[in-house]
Amino acid sequence: MQCESCGEDMEHEIVAIEVVIAGRRSSIDQPGWYCWSCKLGTHSAGELALSDDALAGLLGKRRQLRPGKAVVMRRG
């Protein structure tokens, strides 16, 4: 995989990152593609879910995924 920014080869690695929210912080191991030339990181949706979960954990909330419809019925 090549870096979109500088064209260097990116490496898939697990990097310890710190997530900070509402004055709290937590360290997680975040897998992803990283370019060490310009420090660009690219993550898949599944990989990003890790940091989402960490943020949700810091807020003391569980992510609530509700099934539902976004369709509004109009009368008449």
Ligand SMILES: [Zn+2]
């Ligand atoms: Zn780069």
